[in-house]
Amino acid sequence: MIPVQGYVGQTVAVLGLGRSGRATAAALIEGGAEVVVWDDSVPAREAAEADGLIIRDLTKQGAFEGISKLIVSPGIPHLYPNPNPVISAAWDATVPVDNDIGLFFQSFATDAWNSFDVAPRVVAVTGSNGKSTTSALIHHILIENGRPSQLAGNIGRGVLDIEPAHDGEVIVLELSSYQTDLARALTPDIAVFTNLSPDHLDRHAGLGGYFAAKRRLFAEGGPDRAIIGVDEVEGRYLANQLIEGAGDDRVIQISTGRKLTDGWAVSARKGFLSEMRKGRQVASIDLRNVPGLPGAHNHQNACAAYAVCRSLGLGPKGIEAAMHSYPGLPHRSQLVTEHNGVRYVNDSKATNVDSAAKALQAFTKIRWICGGLQKEGGLDTLLPHLQNVAKAYVIGREAEEFARQLSGAEAEVCGTMAVAVSRAAAEAQSGDVVLLAPAAASFDQYDSFEKRGEDFIACVQEATS
The missing domain is CATH 3.40.1190.10 (Mur-like, catalytic domain)
Structure with missing residues (x-):
């Protein structure tokens, strides 16, 4: 742990009690600060309180009295599309707002x-x-x-x-x-x-x-x-x-x-x-x-x-x-297995059009599993990179609309990962690559891109066993 320097005896508030928020609170306490915490999630607050952290409702009037600084977890908007109300309250109370990265460079x-x-x-x-x-x-x-x-x-x-x-x-x-x-x-x-x-x-x-x-x-x-x-x-x-x-x-x-x-x-x-x-x-x-x-x-x-x-x-x-000797990272051009001359590659981290385009350029003879919660801008910039795609197998709640945009490529609406992997595995020939590179966020069907990638791996294991 890196004890946070410069706040001995001062009260510092932490907004957000995920991984970074909990680590920040611990590092502040280790450095001698008095820490109060808040999260909109009741289970997160209950877990923090059970671990001895002091809960203060930062949404209430006067909550920032006596607080020297507010530390915000990265997932919480501080400006656009709208500032979190707690951050707005800190501004009104002239309390400086920072994050754990700022504290790290201050204390390392x-x-x-x-x-x-x-x-x-x-x-x-x-x-x-x-x-x-x-x-x-x-x-x-x-x-x-x-x-x-x-x-x-x-x-x-x-x-x-x-x-x-x-x-x-x-x-x-x-x-x-x-x-x-x-x-x-x-x-x-x-x-x-x-x-x-x-x-x-x-x-x-x-x-x-x-x-x-x-x-x-x-x-x-x-x-x-x-x-x-x-x-x-x-x-x-x-x-x-x-x-x-x-x-x-x-x-x-x-x-x-x-x-x-x-x-x-x-x-x-x-x-x-x-x-x-x-x-x-x-x-x-x-x-x-x-x-x-x-x-x-x-x-x-x-x-x-x-x-x-x-x-x-x-x-x-x-x-x-x-x-x-570099083994690669999970969910980033990760070779899952090779079966009957077909490679299965998990690039679930390809959550936007640009990263998916780069994945499509890395292989030839691609059976492409794609789709999910589409981001702004559509798929137009992806279309010039479909020349290596033998067929697309589209998943997600918006699979039909996603498939409609893939002009120039054969696309099958599959809906779920299990159907997509099964269909791709059945049609793949030796030398093909079954590639998960969604070009979309995962949140329509999964909690994270990691969960999506793990589901792909499980489906591949079932299809190739």
Whole structure:
């Protein structure tokens, strides 16, 4: 646990009692703060009270009297589409609002670091797609090369739930736009921007607000080094905002769309990763046979992770060896099984059109399981990427409408995962890939994309047994 510094004897309120909220309350108490908590959910409040936390109804008049700060869990809207009433009340009472990410950066460094030979470092990864894989891959490469590391944030443990840093340790944080948008302190040593595609637009009042939330990690934090994906205009803009000229190696640009030659750059084309320094190639890795990183979208993740690890002093050969042993993450291009020459791949995390398009480009001869709670913008931008789809099997409550939009591809309305997997397995031939890449949220049928992926795996096991 990271004890929160700076609130000894002060009363701090915590709104939201999920994983991050409970960890935040514990870290505040460990640091000497008096903590009161609130959640709209009665069971969540009862569980917290049973564990000894003090419940205060923050919706009541005068609830913020004597409170120094309000800490908000990431899922709670603080601006768009409408601020949570408790947050509005904190504003009216002139109580500062923050989140656990802000507390982490405020509290991570301690006097114990004075005795370390190598100061701990923090790597923060944000972007629309690939954050989890990039973060996990960085962590894996570090561990495989004998560097102590912890993985936290939007993946793994909450940021305040990790252990205090050891000498030379690297903390790898995956940060969502919900987390970067509100944090009052953002000071990573290395910050990564993978890419940008439309997502969470209601929460950020459009694409501009969504990008602005991610840009805060760089504009507010001033990292020593920034790794920026430049395959979208927003990444090119961000890199240009940070760079002082062609020789400025504080910015490493990454791309899978074109070969980068100026400054310090890492790109991947046709399955080969290249590192360029001052116009000269200094290293190359063949990614085509790395089992845990299939497809161009994963090659972008590999570029980002490679750039981070090179920034931390690792050599290309050590990075390459670790990439080959990377097992991949559940629900992200996860190979479930191969049966009768047919591969079954779980990419349930492909919850938006862009991530699904990248999954479709990673394979050929695809039996595509898709559908769910559709996001804003429709499926038009997905249509150019259906050339590898032999047939789509559509699930979800809106399956008929989803299938209607897939012009140019044969689509069968299945409704449920069990029917979709059964039909795809029955029609698949050797060399085909049965791919779950929904291009939609899961909440019409499942509690989370993880539950959806687990159902896919169970259905595959039944169909192939």
